[in-house]
Amino acid sequence: MTQKYPFESGEEFLATELIHLEQAFDRVIVIPTAVRDFSHPRPTGANTQVRIVKNPESAKGIAIAFISRLFQTLSLLSSELNKSGWNLKLLKYYFYHIPFALQIKSIISKELESAGEFVLYSYWMDTNAFAASLLKNENPEIKLVVKSHGGDLYNERQPSGGVAFRETVYAVADSLIFISEHGYNYASTHYPSYSSKMKVYRLGVEDSSISPNLDFPEPFQIVSCSSLIPLKRVNLIAKVLNNCSVPICWTHFGGEDLAISAMNNSLPKLRNDLEIKWKGKVRNEEIQSFYANEPIDLLINLSSTEGIPVSMMEAISFGIPVFANDVGGISEVVQCATGELIPDGLSTTEIASHLDQFLLSGKTRNDNFRTGVRRFWEQNYSAEQNHQQLITHLITQTFTRSFPTE
Incomplete structure (x- = not known):
């Protein structure tokens, strides 16, 4: 689960990781959930399938999404505000993202209807991770791996003063991945009760070969x-x-x-x-x-x-x-x-x-x-080294089961 990849710009570093995932798994399903323009997808491998998720943009669309799942949304809204604290910025955020998470959850559930061996992998600690955690709450046996980078990790980088949905996701995720020791230390210090789930798997880039010997100009x-x-x-x-x-x-x-x-x-x-x-x-x-x-x-x-x-x-x-x-x-x-x-x-x-x-x-x-x-x-x-370590970990988290959709 991504934010935009393989559409629009951003998450360029995911392209390299996806190549390694495609080599390791028979099928990779990418679910981006923050896309506005679906017209120019970036290339993916033959065994990668991309699912389109259109998020509500207008006030009317947001209201319809909220009302259509009213009872679930209100229950989750109360629960999340009790965990994270009642503040206006989070309230506005949850008003949009909780019903959207329920929509994402439904899409994931349908995808898993025909799945054999699988692992849920959220590339960010975000609404996608929350949606997956809701599904895991209903099916505790499935495996959920969540990665955190920066903006989705450090509370001080959030306008609300805290990363939304964190307590819910951390509580049910099977593995919490961080791209740096600094991120790992931050999370394990602030959320020590989940430290046993936390691991560091660095990002990596492909071998570009060293720049040739060039004549440097004066500037x-x-x-x-x-x-x-x-x-x-x-x-x-x-x-x-x-x-x-x-x-x-x-x-x-x-x-x-x-x-x-x-x-x-x-x-x-x-x-x-x-x-x-x-x-x-x-x-x-x-x-x-x-x-x-x-x-x-x-x-x-x-x-x-x-x-x-x-x-x-x-x-x-x-x-x-x-x-x-x-x-x-x-x-x-x-x-x-x-x-x-x-x-x-x-x-x-x-x-x-x-x-x-x-x-x-x-x-x-x-x-x-x-x-x-x-x-x-x-x-x-090195991408070859670091992504292989991550993939080995993801393989250990795979789970074999079929279960009905909602």
């Missing part, structure tokens, strides 16, 4: 890759680079045209030896090609919070060092062997000073150092 070549939402703090990257003392060419991948225009308009006057190239939202293949064929000194990330960005995994797979601040699980991928990790909360000028020193150290253009960066990827974030 240092810096790249960043993210959306332009506030928590990514791309505006802070711009300010930092503008305060550096060395010549820099900065290329940013990600962001819609309007967001890029707004970002450009908000920037102060740039120093003469800082060049910015906005690439916008592009296909991942274009980013991979850029990494493979262009000289890049480092990838920079100054987000206010993160899980472990796939953009960093991709960069180090090419031997590209990373410069980042110490938030979330970033310290697990950015270490002295892979780049420069700075404390979070430094001023713009302090970050710029650290970046100047790292660039002038010569590490980013040292073949031995870059080979070590790639070696770290091989040992920790």
Whole structure:
């Protein structure tokens, strides 16, 4: 169960995992539940089936969904608010997502009508996971595996102050997966009664081969890759680079045209030896090609919070060092062997000073150092290695049974 994949954009990192799942299982059913545009699906394997779930968008559609399952919804609404606390933001969230979860539950149940051996796998700790947990409540023998990343894990990243449905899902799930040690430590500390179910299975990226030996130009070549939402703090990257003392060419991948225009308009006057190239939202293949064929000194990330960005995994797979601040699980991928990790909360000028020193150290253009960066990827974030470990775990969770639909 996904949010959008294989439609629209986002969850690009799921593409690699899905290839490995298709190789390991006879049939993979993907159920995305946050899709608005179904017109351009991304390719999937022959043994993958995608189920269309249309969520209510209009106020009328939401009201109909609520009323059509009124008694179930009211009962679940009361139960969830008692668990998570009564606040207006959660009430609004539950008003939409509980009847939608009941709809998803019905779809899952129908899919399992003809299933033999199966495991329910929710890629996020979200409404999908809640829907699956409701089905498992009625059929305790089925197996449910739930993965958490960042926004669906850390309470402080939610406008309501807490991740919806967590207590219900954690209570019934058979396995709770986290992509970082930081996430695992957070969950096991805050929800210790479920710690026996918790495991770490890192994400991974495919082998891209190290970037070829290229002649680096005089300006240092810096790249960043993210959306332009506030928590990514791309505006802070711009300010930092503008305060550096060395010549820099900065290329940013990600962001819609309007967001890029707004970002450009908000920037102060740039120093003469800082060049910015906005690439916008592009296909991942274009980013991979850029990494493979262009000289890049480092990838920079100054987000206010993160899980472990796939953009960093991709960069180090090419031997590209990373410069980042110490938030979330970033310290697990950015270490002295892979780049420069700075404390979070430094001023713009302090970050710029650290970046100047790292660039002038010569590490980013040292073949031995870059080979070590790639070696770290091989040992920790290889898709072949990490996805196989996950699949082995999923296979242990499979359950054989047929049961009637609702």
